[in-house]
Amino acid sequence: MFGLLMKWMQARKMLPQISDTERQALEAGSVWIDGEFFGGNPDFAKMLKETYGQLSAEEQAFIDGPLAELCRMLDPYEIARTRVVPPEAIEFIKKQGFMGLIIPKEYGGKEFSRLAVSTIMHTLSPYSFVASVFVVIPNSLGAGELIHHYGTDAQKQHYLPRLASGEYVPCFGLTEPTAGSDAASIRAEGEVFRDADGQAKIRLNFRKRYITLAPVANLCSIACQLHDPQNLLGKGQHPGITVVMVHKGTPGFANGDHHLPIGEPFYNGPLIGKDVVVPVDNIIGGAEYAGLGWKMLMEQLAGGRAISLPAGAIGGMKQAAAVVGPYSVVRQQFGMSIGQMEGVQDKIGKIAALTYMCEGSRVFACSAVDRGIQPPVTSGVLKCYTTDLSRELITDAMDVFSGAGVMQGPNNILGSGFSSSPVGITVEGANIMTRTLMIFGQGATRCHPYALKVVEGVETDNVPLFRRNLVGWIGHFIAGIVRSAVRGWTRGLTVNVPDVAVETRGYYRRLGWSAARFGLLTDLAMFFIGGKLKMRGKLTGRYADALAWQLLAFSALRRFEAEGRRPEDLPLVRYSVEYSLAQVQKAFEGIYANFNAPVLGAVMRTVGSWWLRLNPVGKLPADDRSAAAAQTIQRYDAQYRRLTEGVFVPAGGKTASSRLLQAFRLLAEAESALSRIARAQREKKLARGAAAEVAPKAAELGLISAQEARLVGEAQAARLEAIEVDVFKPEAFFATANAEAGRGFRLAANG
Numbered sequence: 001m002f003g004l005l006m007k008w009m010q011a012r013k014m015l016p017q018i019s020d021t022e023r024q025a026l027e028a029g030s031v032w033i034d035g036e037f038f039g040g041n042p043d044f045a046k047m048l049k050e051t052y053g054q055l056s057a058e059e060q061a062f063i064d065g066p067l068a069e070l071c072r073m074l075d076p077y078e079i080a081r082t083r084v085v086p087p088e089a090i091e092f093i094k095k096q097g098f099m100g101l102i103i104p105k106e107y108g109g110k111e112f113s114r115l116a117v118s119t120i121m122h123t124l125s126p127y128s129f130v131a132s133v134f135v136v137i138p139n140s141l142g143a144g145e146l147i148h149h150y151g152t153d154a155q156k157q158h159y160l161p162r163l164a165s166g167e168y169v170p171c172f173g174l175t176e177p178t179a180g181s182d183a184a185s186i187r188a189e190g191e192v193f194r195d196a197d198g199q200a201k202i203r204l205n206f207r208k209r210y211i212t213l214a215p216v217a218n219l220c221s222i223a224c225q226l227h228d229p230q231n232l233l234g235k236g237q238h239p240g241i242t243v244v245m246v247h248k249g250t251p252g253f254a255n256g257d258h259h260l261p262i263g264e265p266f267y268n269g270p271l272i273g274k275d276v277v278v279p280v281d282n283i284i285g286g287a288e289y290a291g292l293g294w295k296m297l298m299e300q301l302a303g304g305r306a307i308s309l310p311a312g313a314i315g316g317m318k319q320a321a322a323v324v325g326p327y328s329v330v331r332q333q334f335g336m337s338i339g340q341m342e343g344v345q346d347k348i349g350k351i352a353a354l355t356y357m358c359e360g361s362r363v364f365a366c367s368a369v370d371r372g373i374q375p376p377v378t379s380g381v382l383k384c385y386t387t388d389l390s391r392e393l394i395t396d397a398m399d400v401f402s403g404a405g406v407m408q409g410p411n412n413i414l415g416s417g418f419s420s421s422p423v424g425i426t427v428e429g430a431n432i433m434t435r436t437l438m439i440f441g442q443g444a445t446r447c448h449p450y451a452l453k454v455v456e457g458v459e460t461d462n463v464p465l466f467r468r469n470l471v472g473w474i475g476h477f478i479a480g481i482v483r484s485a486v487r488g489w490t491r492g493l494t495v496n497v498p499d500v501a502v503e504t505r506g507y508y509r510r511l512g513w514s515a516a517r518f519g520l521l522t523d524l525a526m527f528f529i530g531g532k533l534k535m536r537g538k539l540t541g542r543y544a545d546a547l548a549w550q551l552l553a554f555s556a557l558r559r560f561e562a563e564g565r566r567p568e569d570l571p572l573v574r575y576s577v578e579y580s581l582a583q584v585q586k587a588f589e590g591i592y593a594n595f596n597a598p599v600l601g602a603v604m605r606t607v608g609s610w611w612l613r614l615n616p617v618g619k620l621p622a623d624d625r626s627a628a629a630a631q632t633i634q635r636y637d638a639q640y641r642r643l644t645e646g647v648f649v650p651a652g653g654k655t656a657s658s659r660l661l662q663a664f665r666l667l668a669e670a671e672s673a674l675s676r677i678a679r680a681q682r683e684k685k686l687a688r689g690a691a692a693e694v695a696p697k698a699a700e701l702g703l704i705s706a707q708e709a710r711l712v713g714e715a716q717a718a719r720l721e722a723i724e725v726d727v728f729k730p731e732a733f734f735a736t737a738n739a740e741a742g743r744g745f746r747l748a749a750n751g
Contacts, residue, residue, distance in 0.1 A: 028295070029302025029374035031447050034381075037550050038447040040480045040519020044508055045498035047554065052562035053367035059116035066096040067120055071648040076128040077410040083265045085131050093131075094166025099138040102145060107160035109144075115366040118307050122315030122362070123646045129264040129312070129420055137213045138163065140308045141300055143170040143221050143284070146243060150285040150296055159245075163219075171217035173208035173271045174297075181433040184294060188224035188273075190244055192232050192280065200232045200280045200287075202244060204252075208271040210427070215258050215269040218248035221284065222273065223293055233280065239291030245282045252276040263420025301428070303374035305383040306365040309424050313390035314362050315646065316417045317355040320397035322644035323413050323657055324348055325633030326664035328400055330719050338400070339634050342623065347396040349626030352633045353575035354393060356643065357552055358386050360559030377443040381548045384434040387424035394418050409726025411656040436537035439544035444522055444533070450476060451526055477527075480520040487513040488615060501565045504557055507577045511553060514584050514617045518546050521591055528597035539594055546587035553580035568639050571628035578625065581618025588612055636668035656722075663718035670715040673698075673708035692716035 033050065036042035055063070073089045093099060101117050103109025112120075117139050125132040138144055144163045147155050162168045179186040188206030195201045206222055214220070226242040228235060246253050254272040261268050280287050289296065328339025328348055338344045365382055368375060394417050398405040405414050425431045429438065445451050450473035457466025486494050495512030497505050525533060525543065533540055556576045560569060592604045592612055633640055653659050667674075677698050680686040685701065686694050692713050699709040 028298035029376040032375035034377040035447040051367040100164025103164045108164040114369045118311040121311035125312035126315040126319040142172040152286045168219040171213040173222045190224040192228040204276040206273045241293035243284045243293040302376035303369040305379040310382040310386040313386040322647040324397040345630040349629035353629040356572040357556035357576035361555035391421035407725040436541040440540040484516040484520040542590040549580040549583040575629040578621040582620045585618045660722045663722040666715035673704045
């Protein structure tokens with residue numbers, strides 16, 4: 001019976017069809033806490049035992065020492081203006097080992113944890129993205145990572161020490177004009193042939209683009225389709241995707257030209273190869289790894305996508321949080337700080353809370369990778385949703401800064417991050433594709449407790465495997481129907497909540513309830529849409545949203561537990577989890593409204609949608625939630641410093657951000673005196689007017705001390721200095737050759 005059923009399912013293509021490249025992606029990496037949500041019954045006690053790591057003393061010393069020193073060497077505005085990273089900064093990066101953070105110590109590297117690498121990137125990338133690529137690229141997917149995991153002993157001995165020291169500056173050539181998100185369709189070709197000297201070699205022809213560090217790299221890893229007409233490597237005539245190293249200066253190979261990325265002009269450009277001949281030994285891993293390039297890439301991206309891009313995105317969020325709270329206090333309108341206005345508070349509270357949540361996801365995911373877990377689905381979620389959220393939150397911060405956010409120049413704190421935010425959204429798989437194709441498309445098969453084994457049984461005609469897992473799936477499906485119904489009617493009261501803070505128990509119940517519905521909806525999609533899921537990107541994107549926001553919400557809860565249940569952080573936890581559950585509810589509503597399956601779809605669009613809206617799993621946070629969350633970054637105290645840890649601000653008032661924080665600190669110190677002045681004005685003991693103007697009189701009346709009066713004056717002066725924007729002379733505003741024309745236009749207009 002099961003054999004006939006299997007044949008019938010094969011004929012009707014009821015299950016997702018898996019290509020060879022898709023199978024390699026599915027088999028790469030690990031199922032992590034994402035599997036708990038796909039299963040529909042998350043074991044929160046088990047999930048809370050997952051490591052939430054900390055930096056070692058050595059790693060923290062590097063961050064406090066060389067990293068801080070590197071940041072002090074950089075002038076981000078000047079680098080962005082001139083498009084030149086100072087040679088002394090690049091030399092410092094090399095000498096201090098920034099290019100070898102992930103390389104083992106035995107080869108001269110630092111051998112830092114992925115959490116440490118992420119933390120370094122989340123400080124440096126928002127501060128100077130142009131300079132940061134000299135750290136990010138050598139420590140992400142590329143020659144160092146691949147040689148460490150797959151290289152031959154000879155390759156490790158030769159390349160790793162030179163990569164660690166910066167003698168080799170690497171880049172990785174994957175993207176082509178016709179192969180972007182569909183990287184498996186690359187057309188770069190490598191043909192194996194026997195040279196006149198009798199040695200097997202590879203002739204490469206390729207045209208790559210969007211390659212970071214390409215203009216300055218001297219060791220380029222090229223992903224190509226390898227052909228071996230004479231089967232010299234013993235892998236057949238078409239081994240497949242292979243990663244081959246090409247050194248700068250190899251005849252036929254050209255690099256050095258630049259693309260001009262939006263926002264910050266980091267070093268990025270094309271790689272061109274025409275009849276480039278290299279030894280077979282230049283295959284990473286040697287001839288044994290010919291044709292295994294795609295597998296290598298998928299295995300490293302499985303966890304790697306949780307590192308560099310989320311680090312930069314979350315660093316950008318933290319930078320926005322670190323300045324938007326202070327700016328809202330320092331900037332006054334209508335006789336009060338703008339941060340007291342509810343519309344402004346709404347933006348600031350969202351920034352503070354979602355940054356807290358995403359920082360939790362960064363540490364949590366990096367900790368998993370450090371334990372040897374490579375979770376491709378969670379990694380994809382972090383890459384996609386943190387880069388999208390970073391753009392959104394920086395835009396919210398720009399709204400608060402208003403005019404100071406749109407006037408360009410060295411005093412604009414947020415402009416470069418705002419302008420360059422699309423970069424993270426685009427690279428390592430465009431977010432549109434990651435959301436609509438990869439996260440649920442891969443997760444529904446890989447992370448489901450039975451789906452992959454059922455597909456394997458059908459594909460291999462393995463009736464026992466198919467029968468065992470299909471029966472298990474059916475039982476799981478029936479249990480999921482019951483579980484989802486019970487948790488829906490009880491609003492999660494039947495969820496098994498572990499020993500957590502009393503204030504957060506309700507959130508675990510709602511997450512368990514939403515997970516039950518998500519697991520059931522996953523089964524329904526697999527049963528009723530099946531092989532057509534790949535073509536239903538709008539629907540699978542909503543499934544991805546539901547999964548992502550559940551994972552992010554749990555990350556906020558995990559952080560709260562790991563950091564000792566700090567009561568002062570509860571406003572951030574409440575806002576972020578409630579906001580996340582509202583996004584889950586929105587995704588569910590979209591799934592119900594668009595589940596176009598016979599009969600079931602009509603039920604979901606009518607009765608199902610009515611019940612879903614009547615009994616929502618979440619709604620947006622109430623107004624008082626955003627006000628409480630905003631206050632966590634509107635006070636200069638230990639909590640503010642902890643929440644913004646990792647944001648580099650130069651000392652001495654040399655930059656706009658340092659002047660802003662100086663004003664923020666002075667206002668905090670003067671708060672008591674300012675409050676007494678305001679009270680005296682309300683009681684008509686003092687004349688109306690700016691606090692700094694009436695402070696001397698207040699001191700004369702004994703309302704404040706003379707020292708406090710001076711402090712109020714200093715705070716007011718710092719406040720005014722902090723809100724200044726840039727003004728350019730015509731010679732600076734116009735290009736040199738056009739300065740006179742600009743001045744002439746101005747004179748003519750005035751005349």
